[in-house]
Amino acid sequence: MGRRRRRLPTEPITIEISDLSHDGRGVGRHGDKAVFVHGALPGETVSAKLIGRNRRFDEALCEEVIEPSPQRVDPACPWFDRCGGCALQHLDHAAQVEWKHKRLVDNLERIGEVRPESWWTPISAEPWHYRRRSRLSARLVKGKGRVLVGFREPQGRFVADVGDCRVLHPDFSDRLQSLSELLGQLSVDDAVPQIETASGDDASAIVIRHLRELTAEDVMSLKRWSEENGIAVYLQPKGPDTVHRLWPEEHQLTYRLDDFGLELAFHPQHFIQVNGAINRALVARAMELLDPGPDDRVLDLFCGLGNFTLPLATRAGHVTGVEGAAELIEAAEANARRNGLDNVTLEVADLTEDVSQRPWYRAGFDGVLIDPPRSGALEILPMIAGSGAKRVVYVSCNPGTLARDAGELVSNHGFRLVGAGIADMFPHTAHVESIALFERA
Structure with missing residues (x-):
């Protein structure tokens, strides 16, 4: 018989943070093991909840800051503690740099x-609304009665349930709920794992990955959303080479490099x-x-x-x-x-x-x-x-x-x-x- 997984303790641990890891988590020690704490900063003492255990280190979420760092600020996003899209909103931006x-x-x-x-x-x-390309996860959560759209939680297992996103391009920062409602209307609401966003200087697009074929009603819903929001819709039924534009009939993303008098065109899935x-x-x-x-x-x-x-x-x-x-x-x-x-x-x-x-x-x-x-x-x-x-x-x-x-x-x-x-x-x-x-x- 295989080993039974040890349950994580429910009681929080108190830990002193000495450093930041390469991915922006606070680093401290508890007993003889290193602990990586999402939401903690060097110089702080925090109360943290364990969320993962490995042989060489543990992972935790900061629940309470007992002694704060002088560089700590209030995150601008109310969902910072439950979304893994950002790691350092609680650190003053100048200190981040x-x-x-x-x-x-x-x-x-x-x-x-x-x-x-x-x-x-x-x-x-x-430092806000800068992200002109993103890959957002999507998942139908029946317990919530809707499709969640956004970045994953800090543990990476579930889609974060957030209202908006202040690092996304303005065309998408307040449209997560709109995208959620759009996917919820589709017959394939349980078969859309991700949405990619792409924004140029004057236009934006989404790429919807769908694992089952769309119905005629689905297509009409997507076209209607595209027209109402002024954002192009592309579809990806299989691999990256199957991406194609659904609506409008003509669309081009571009960005300018004005210092050199240039304008560059790109596809929503191109690296920029x-x-x-x-x-x-x-x-x-x-x-x-x-x-x-x-x-x-x-x-x-x-x-x-x-x-x-x-x-x-x-x-x-x-x-x-x-x-x-x-x-x-x-x-x-x-x-x-x-x-x-x-x-x-x-x-x-x-x-x-x-x-x-x-x-x-x-x-x-x-x-x-x-x-x-x-x-x-x-x-x-x-x-x-x-x-x-x-x-x-x-x-x-x-x-x-x-x-x-x-x-x-x-x-x-x-x-x-x-x-x-x-x-x-x-x-x-x-x-x-x-x-x-x-x-x-």
Whole structure:
């Protein structure tokens, strides 16, 4: 017979919090085990309820703050304690930015064993209603008599029952109840696991994942909601390649990079940087750091739909953008045409493999911009070093892999780390976006 699961104690525990974890939970010790406490801050003593046990650590929710941190603030969202969409609303925003900067410092020094010659002022902006892309869970809860739509609870098992969301784009922050009512009208109300939202500068869309076929009445309900709310509806009956627009007949999402006179179009499921204001500042910072001239050749790796490629092309002699996803390269090509740029070459390539024999690589480059996924760019570093580039700008969504790659570039590839800083791409969460400049030593 298998072991019976030990029940969690119902009595709360008192715990002193000494640190924040990488995901924004307070860290303390109870007995001989570490405890991760959602809603607790360093320097606090809290009463917490255990919600999970593992061999090496326990998990808990803060129920009462006995001794508060001076940096604690009242969360702006009344559902903060039951929704996992944010981790740090209870920490003053300036302190959030400072903590993210310290995480970058710690990762570079501890993992990469490097320190930049200069720390840059963090890139920050309005911390509310910034999220122009999201993936929301949906679930019919018969006990509540409706479909819940939102982020999951801190434990991740259930959909949080919230009224609105202050980090979502304004087109969606007050529409969670409307989406709940919409799904509740459908014959497939128990077969819609998620809704994705996407917002451009002038229009928004949702993508509804549905596990059963829609009826004609369902389709009419969705079209009516689209017209009443001015938001396009896309459907996803199976995998990501089945996404298609239901209504209206024509629709296009775009965002502008006004500093460069550009407008980029994207599909609701395309990757774009979530925070529009931070993205504009990040693109401007990257341009300032690379400082391409009219005779320079620049390589943009993991270029996506052209977010950095096309601004670079307004200043450089020629830009080559490389990306593993063919549909993003197609979008980048369309965006180059849309903006009248003919000094751009776009290539599909798996950047975890050796690309040194590709014709576009052998041409050589003066500068490289890289914006890799969370796994970083370890495999491509030798090719970056061999490209001839004097400057490399690295935009990162994971300070751990940035630190690892920075150590490699400095220790093994002849670069120095000139400067680094964070960009507060996801306020009120523990996500750390950063940017760094390397130059040949």
